[in-house]
Amino acid sequence: MVKAVYSGTFDPVTNGHLDIIERASKMFDEVYVTIFGHPTKTALLTIEERIDLLNIATKHLDNVHVDASTSLAVDYCRKVGATILLRGIRNTSDYEYESNMAYANRYLDSSVETLFMVTSPEFAFVSSSRVKEIASFHRDVNDLVPACVAGVLKKKYEEKSL
Amino acid sequence: MVKAVYSGTFDPVTNGHLDIIERASKMFDEVYVTIFGHPTKTALLTIEERIDLLNIATKHLDNVHVDASTSLAVDYCRKVGATILLRGIRNTSDYEYESNMAYANRYLDSSVETLFMVTSPEFAFVSSSRVKEIASFHRDVNDLVPACVAGVLKKKYEEKSL
Amino acid sequence: MVKAVYSGTFDPVTNGHLDIIERASKMFDEVYVTIFGHPTKTALLTIEERIDLLNIATKHLDNVHVDASTSLAVDYCRKVGATILLRGIRNTSDYEYESNMAYANRYLDSSVETLFMVTSPEFAFVSSSRVKEIASFHRDVNDLVPACVAGVLKKKYEEKSL
């Protein structure tokens, strides 16, 4: 049984993330989609809001589990029995950042392997930051994020404009 | 059961390749190490020589199968029942080439996923071409390739010098 | 009146090229699509075949002119009265090559400006070489090239297999 952890901030989950999650759920027996890090003031959504949105967005995928953790990614992988840490890569900048992180994680625990998947081309420009930037101008983000996320973003930025 | 194909030219197999193969053999149930392409005049080793060296170098790995194919990689994956095409990445140039190839393979057959692993840092400069260049100066390549390969290279380049 | 030259080898024209041509035809008053370079043995198509295919693929665009030249690109631009040399960019590697070429062209004639457009994401992996590689395996390239090109490629590679 091959278990993989797909880690991220997911503030909020985008269609780019979802593309990776759906492809991963076909490849591996179990996929943990896990939010890492402590809650921060600069985040738009609380950890709870992000978990809720991820759960709604992935509810059609039986072998996908949504979680959050403040541990090191490799420690979390070991805890849930995953040998694979999966990362999506959109472009060369992502690759440079992620390959460094992969070396660091390997130093921390060489029993966990980092694997990269390239994001589908149509989602290459879709980051959580970009989505929030576009939503902050009250523009439609329906092609960039799951419907549940689009609704939450619309509401959040309407409140901010008041 | 998760099967992966690790494809390459392997002219010859290096310790960088072997690092990927060993790590892959721990992650996946079955790993096919497959030489793709037609025999070419510019290769140093015949397909048969490369298969022999790969077999010797991986004989300690029970779930690794050495093979050669002139098919498209995705067709080969489907034939052996693999859903994963595994590629090692040494640096940014590799990433740019491989991400393009991954998109092309996805166009050809979206049921096969390309996954990338980063080569261990100490092997980042070790390509088959570099190894052959160094061996052509009759220099020691024992830290760069399996022992069986070092022996073959030594002999090949001694013959060329005669 | 702003005239632009879009230069390339077009061996053969792809949907990535056509995407750039269509967008350019909306932006500029006249667009010259020009094949540069001498005929080479390594090309699949003759200059005449490439011109024919470009003419068919762009016949719906009134302000697009297909041409071929063995001059320097900047000399050709001056000859047809174009101040803009347009280049499509698919990825970082393309950018590095093209920015160098832009500096060289500026050295040769600073009255011609090189402008870059990014290829639509879905065509980022589509180069003439990749298309030919896929077609050489007798695989469908209908989503990658105009219909007229797909037909010619099919025929060329069927002949080669005989």
Place this chain on the structure above:
Amino acid sequence: MVKAVYSGTFDPVTNGHLDIIERASKMFDEVYVTIFGHPTKTALLTIEERIDLLNIATKHLDNVHVDASTSLAVDYCRKVGATILLRGIRNTSDYEYESNMAYANRYLDSSVETLFMVTSPEFAFVSSSRVKEIASFHRDVNDLVPACVAGVLKKKYEEKSL
């Protein structure tokens, strides 16, 4: 009539920006040089100061208009009737950032095209940040920015040292 918008923060305008503006003014019928974004505490100059400096630096260019906007760039382009959003690129990092932004802008409004020009090599290292860093050490920036900007920077950083 081809209108282009050249957008930036211009905190302050540099000779690298001016090089792009002068070349653009020759290529296009009308060029809008537009400061985007809200005033921020981290900026050195107010929007008004930046507009003044841009006006002085471009007063020899009849078809160049200086403006500021808090809209999305594509909305602004549509408002002034521009079909081209022009961006200067200094290096590979710039390209990666800008190509992502171009895809996002295309998602927002596909009737506006982003075009890139490479900055002249002698200005490749000249960013507004670098200029401010050098000026903060009370060093001469006369070769890096228009004379009017050099004067303002000198005065700003003399005040800060008091």
Place this chain on the structure above:
Amino acid sequence: MVKAVYSGTFDPVTNGHLDIIERASKMFDEVYVTIFGHPTKTALLTIEERIDLLNIATKHLDNVHVDASTSLAVDYCRKVGATILLRGIRNTSDYEYESNMAYANRYLDSSVETLFMVTSPEFAFVSSSRVKEIASFHRDVNDLVPACVAGVLKKKYEEKSL
């Protein structure tokens, strides 16, 4: 007599830095290892702590001098009589940043030359930030930094957890 300055923030010094320092001490007659910049709130260590750690880590190298400065790097080089500003490069991102800085420094004083060395592959992922991140999880950083630094980090992050 060839003198070189190796500049950095050294918050804290890592084995990657030390690798460059040791190699530089063999190449040049005198090497100044100099902390540039003003003390900042975001730093973990004070300038004094960093100097102490650098002194301990380099005490086996007779021709290495540890120092701190708030001047421009080129002014400092001139002051100590160094014609070489040495920078370590770990990857492509580093190169892009450093080449820009080299051009800026050359603008400021063309009598000082910037030279780059590539960090040993095993230290390519080791930045001061990464080390602090790992240490903040109370994980072992003994293979990443000199022993004296590992001790200080351990203590600092134990205090933070109280």
Place this chain on the structure above:
Amino acid sequence: MVKAVYSGTFDPVTNGHLDIIERASKMFDEVYVTIFGHPTKTALLTIEERIDLLNIATKHLDNVHVDASTSLAVDYCRKVGATILLRGIRNTSDYEYESNMAYANRYLDSSVETLFMVTSPEFAFVSSSRVKEIASFHRDVNDLVPACVAGVLKKKYEEKSL
């Protein structure tokens, strides 16, 4: 006494190379400018022609020695007593190639250090290949190469056109 070897193909030497050589001659006590590799059919100039042109172009630099070698670069460095192998870098692609080569050379002989210098921005696009391409169109290359080289190129390409 610090000796450096600046290696290349120099087919032909350009102003970009000469910029590095002149800066190196100020930094190091002795500089060897050495052509590596065997004569090839694809080269425009013979080794002897390249040596002659390098000698003319560097005759104003007393501590610069022109040479040619078919050894490995590190073996040559050791032979002439140089501890530094100097390489010029024009852009990110160059960096990626050269950093790999540096690691290979370090594997071969860790007593020789590779150092990189960035080419002056105005020469960033000037490679021997580009110069030959421009000269083959009978265009002026006087700003790109030393006068002696411009003369030789002019003659070579006039002969080819006959």
